[in-house]
Amino acid sequence: MLDALSFFAIAWLDPWLIFLTAAGTLSGIYVGAIPGLSVTMATSILISFTFKWDVNEALALISGVFIGGVYGGSRTAILLNIPGAPSAIASALDGYPMAKKGAAGEAIGLTTIMSVFGGFVGIIALALFAPVISSIALMFNSRDYLLLGLIGITLVGTLSGESFAKGAFAGALGVLISMVGLDPMTAEGRFTFDSVTLLGGIPYIAAMIGFFGVAEALVQLRQIDLPVVKQKIGRVIPRLSSIKQHFGLALRSSGIGTVIGALPGTGGDIAALLAYDHAKRSTRNPEVKFGEGATEGLVAPEAANNAAVGGAHIPMLTLGIPGDAVTAVIIGALFIHGLKPGPLLLVETPHLFWFIVGSLTLANCFLLVFGLSGVRIFTKIVECPKAVLIPLIIILSAVGTYAIQNNPAHIYWMLLFGVIGYFMKIYGFQVGPIILGVILGPMMDSNFRRAILGARGDMGTFFWNFVSHPISFILSLALMIILMSQLPLWSWLRKRST
Amino acid sequence: MKQRGETLFVAALLAFSAAALWESYGIAGFSKWSSPGVFPMLASAVMLVCSLFIYRDARKRGAGSLIKNESEHTFELSASSDDPAATQQSPPVIDATRVFPRRVVTITALLAVYVVAMPTLGFLLCSGLFLFISISYLWNKPLWLSLGVSMASLVVIHFLFRRVFQVVLPEGAIISLFL
Numbered sequence: 001m002l003d004a005l006s007f008f009a010i011a012w013l014d015p016w017l018i019f020l021t022a023a024g025t026l027s028g029i030y031v032g033a034i035p036g037l038s039v040t041m042a043t044s045i046l047i048s049f050t051f052k053w054d055v056n057e058a059l060a061l062i063s064g065v066f067i068g069g070v071y072g073g074s075r076t077a078i079l080l081n082i083p084g085a086p087s088a089i090a091s092a093l094d095g096y097p098m099a100k101k102g103a104a105g106e107a108i109g110l111t112t113i114m115s116v117f118g119g120f121v122g123i124i125a126l127a128l129f130a131p132v133i134s135s136i137a138l139m140f141n142s143r144d145y146l147l148l149g150l151i152g153i154t155l156v157g158t159l160s161g162e163s164f165a166k167g168a169f170a171g172a173l174g175v176l177i178s179m180v181g182l183d184p185m186t187a188e189g190r191f192t193f194d195s196v197t198l199l200g201g202i203p204y205i206a207a208m209i210g211f212f213g214v215a216e217a218l219v220q221l222r223q224i225d226l227p228v229v230k231q232k233i234g235r236v237i238p239r240l241s242s243i244k245q246h247f248g249l250a251l252r253s254s255g256i257g258t259v260i261g262a263l264p265g266t267g268g269d270i271a272a273l274l275a276y277d278h279a280k281r282s283t284r285n286p287e288v289k290f291g292e293g294a295t296e297g298l299v300a301p302e303a304a305n306n307a308a309v310g311g312a313h314i315p316m317l318t319l320g321i322p323g324d325a326v327t328a329v330i331i332g333a334l335f336i337h338g339l340k341p342g343p344l345l346l347v348e349t350p351h352l353f354w355f356i357v358g359s360l361t362l363a364n365c366f367l368l369v370f371g372l373s374g375v376r377i378f379t380k381i382v383e384c385p386k387a388v389l390i391p392l393i394i395i396l397s398a399v400g401t402y403a404i405q406n407n408p409a410h411i412y413w414m415l416l417f418g419v420i421g422y423f424m425k426i427y428g429f430q431v432g433p434i435i436l437g438v439i440l441g442p443m444m445d446s447n448f449r450r451a452i453l454g455a456r457g458d459m460g461t462f463f464w465n466f467v468s469h470p471i472s473f474i475l476s477l478a479l480m481i482i483l484m485s486q487l488p489l490w491s492w493l494r495k496r497s498t
Numbered sequence: 499m500k501q502r503g504e505t506l507f508v509a510a511l512l513a514f515s516a517a518a519l520w521e522s523y524g525i526a527g528f529s530k531w532s533s534p535g536v537f538p539m540l541a542s543a544v545m546l547v548c549s550l551f552i553y554r555d556a557r558k559r560g561a562g563s564l565i566k567n568e569s570e571h572t573f574e575l576s577a578s579s580d581d582p583a584a585t586q587q588s589p590p591v592i593d594a595t596r597v598f599p600r601r602v603v604t605i606t607a608l609l610a611v612y613v614v615a616m617p618t619l620g621f622l623l624c625s626g627l628f629l630f631i632s633i634s635y636l637w638n639k640p641l642w643l644s645l646g647v648s649m650a651s652l653v654v655i656h657f658l659f660r661r662v663f664q665v666v667l668p669e670g671a672i673i674s675l676f677l
Contacts, residue, residue: 049665163555169511169548175541176518183534190525190534191518214609221602224636387636388647391629394609395655399621403665411613419606426597427504437541445537452532459531 007354010056011362017060021359024064025366031065032072032088033378039069040325040435041216041393044208047333048400055337055352060359062333066326067363070268070305071115071371075378078107078298087268087305090276094290094297101293105375109238110295111302112371114250118303119364121254122261122310126317127357129262130346134318137343142450143465145319147475149444152321153436154482155263164486166429174437175444177202184442185449197409204438206401206413208329211431213397214418217390219425224386236375242295249279249296250303257304261311267324268305268312275304310360317341317353320443325432328439503597504556512549518542601636608632620670626652 011017031042042065050058073088078095091111098107140148153171180191181201192198253275260271279290279300286294308324315321320342322328334341339352346353401414421431455462466476484490519542525535612628619627629651634644659665 049659052664163552165548165551165555169545169552172541172544172548176538176545179538179541186534188525188534190538191521218602218606221605221636222599224601385637387638388633388651390605390636391632392651392655394605394632395625395629395651398613398616398625399655399659399665399667402616402668403659406666406668408613408617408668411616415609415613418609422602422606423507423597427507441537441541448537449532457531462531 003350004354007351008358008361010351010355011060011358014056017056017359018362020057020060021064021362022366024061025068025363026064026370028065028068028070029072029075029367029370030068030378032069033075039066039073040329040432041209041212041397042069043326043329044205044212044332045396045400047329047336048205048209048403051333051336055339056355058333058337059352059356060362062330063356063359064363064366066309066330067119067306067360067367068370069326070309071112071119071302071367073305074111074115074302075108078111079104087272087308088301089269090272090301091298091305093276094292094294097291097293098295098298103293105236106238106242107295107298108375109236109372110242110246111298112368113238113243114246114299114303115306115371116364116368117250118254118257118305118307119309119367120361121251121303122258122307123357123360123364124310125258125262125307126310126313126360130314130318130353133314134343134346137319138347140319140343140471141469142447142454143469143472144475146444146447146451147466147472147479148315148319148321149440149447151475151479151482152315152440153433154479163428167433170424170429170431171433171437174434174439175441176437177207177434178204178438178441179445185446202413203401203405203407203410204332204435206410207417207438208332208435209397209401210414210417211421211434212325213393213400214414215421215425215431217393217397218418218422220386220390222426224390236372246295246299249282250299252282253278253300253303254307257307258311260304261308261324262314267326268308271308271311272301272305275300306364313356313360317345317356318343320345322436322439325435328432328435331439505553508549508553508556512546512553515542515545515549519546604635605632616668616670618671620672621667622652622656623670625655 011021028039028042032039043062046062046065047058050061070087074091074095077088077092078099080096095107095111098104153175154168176191178201180198182188182192182199183190189199256275256278257268257271260274261267276297279294279296283290283294283296286296288294290297312322312324312327316327316331320331320340322331331341339345339349397414397418398411401410402408421434424431424434451465452459452462455465466472519539522535522538522542525538526533527535530536608628608631612624616624626648629648630645633648634641637644637647656667660667
């Protein structure tokens with residue numbers, strides 16, 4: 001316990017780490033707020049610059065950006081009706097009507113308090129449950145990891161896209177990208193086409209920056225002429241009575257956010273939408289109708305999406321399975337620093353786990369400070385024209401990709417993935433499952449083959465093991481339910497029942 | 499709704515998936531279930547099956563002009579049909595009849611030139627030119643303002659990444675000749 005506290009305090013006692021966390025949180029708020037810049041994009045670019053740093057410094061900065069970015073998206077959702085991040089989509093539904101009624105300051109203040117509250121609930125859940133899950137995960141075998149990877153990709157494909165087929169395609173494409181290069185088990189070449197460059201595989205940072213940075217910048221070019229809406233900012237600090245009134249809803253929404261965030265493959269956006277739905281159902285007589293500026297419609301998604309940050313860290317740190325696209329990128333950062341997220345992380349490097357908890361907590365405190373101050377300056381900065389912003393994003397993406405290995409070939413990959421990602425985005429494909437596939441692909445491949453070898457190559461035994469072992473059985477059942485829910489028969493049954 | 503060119507794009511994905519499946523089979527065939535080619539075969543088979551469904555759906559849908567990026571799409575999901583107020587306040591729908599507008603083509607071409615020219619011209623010169631050309635092309639402001647913003651941004655980026663983050667940026671073959 002004392003050890004945990006001392007590791008937790010590292011982030012709070014080193015002035016340089018405090019500065020990095022603060023800088024990360026502040027820049028995260030702006031990154032999350034400016035439409036066209038996403039937290040995933042910023043984190044993936046950031047990783048390429050921080051991979052030479054000490055791991056604590058890199059994690060302090062990234063934790064700040066993550067916490068600030070998830071919150072920042074709500075600012076432009078409220079002020080401009082343009083969610084800065086997918087996790088702020090639900091916040092625009094009532095936040096923007098509030099701003100139109102002249103209550104933009106109140107909406108931002110309430111959002112800040114509830115985001116910080118939700119953030120703390122998520123972090124407490126991370127600190128309490130991660131060690132428990134980690135000790136259970138020590139009992140997992142290769143089959144279970146294969147199933148967890150499949151569940152993660154299937155869930156993200158199911159919940160985040162236009163159609164399940166598009167989500168599953170994107171996930172499988174990610175897995176295929178990760179297969180390029182020498183097979184780590186037999187050193188046989190896969191998709192190398194006798195090219196020396198391809199022997200080392202496709203750099204996943206280039207893929208991440210291409211899909212999240214360049215592709216998004218190109219999509220944003222289509223919306224460059226959208227007019228800027230200006231709002232008046234009033235009182236920012238919310239009234240105590242308003243906070244008290246929404247405490248119960250914020251607590252329930254934070255619970256939803258933590259659980260949804262902790263599910264592999266689901267993140268703040270889905271958590272926020274479910275919490276919004278919960279608020280609509282549970283609030284009998286709202287003072288203002290939902291969709292017309294109900295404070296409940298702002299409180300619920302904001303508490304939930306920030307709680308999902310702590311939740312998303314649980315599967316990432318205990319199972320090595322990313323909770324959402326940002327944690328998929330952070331897992332990449334941990335790999336670069338030579339760490340292996342999974343059940344052994346808490347056993348072998350407990351200091352790292354408690355350091356992450358400490359820096360997330362610190363970032364959440366900074367969020368309170370930065371969230372309630374500088375709102376008027378903020379409104380000026382987010383008006384930065386996209387015509388300037390987009391070329392800058394492209395330059396940053398190129399520098400970030402080059403910085404990993406000083407290899408110009410990586411920038412070619414970035415460009416290729418950027419163009420492919422652009423087409424995928426405009427045709428309704430999600431790029432999140434691709435990155436999840438790239439990260440989880442090698443893990444699923446090696447565990448699939450280990451599971452087959454464990455069954456001595458006999459496919460009958462291999463499949464029997466999925467039902468004869470309790471953990472594998474539960475995970476297989478979960479995967480089956482997710483897959484079944486995508487069948488036309490399921491929607492037909494649901495329609496009939498309603 | 500279907501967008502222009504969607505069927506063609508999905509057909510390309512279908513062909514790519516089939517080629518990937520063939521190439522995966524070439525790695526080790528069906529020699530062993532634990533061979534290095536099995537998982538790539540499974541992944542490309544999933545891609546092939548999914549792209550068949552996507553192709554069928556794309557052909558079924560009528561032609562339209564609605565763009566759906568990640569946030570907008572989910573926004574529509576959240577603004578359910580039983581909530582007219584929320585639906586009214588969705589962000590503006592963007593006309594996307596042109597899949598690859600001139601602006602996107604120009605910037606992509608500029609980016610391709612930038613990427614190819616960087617090893618020769620170096621980061622500073624290449625990025626300066628890219629920023630100036632693209633900002634003055636996209637921004638309806640006087641050229642001197644675009645030049646000023648480009649140069650100021652370049653100085654900040656160079657200082658931040660070269661000095662603070664210590665990233666080694668390409669100097670360029672031409673510049674090296676004069677040094």
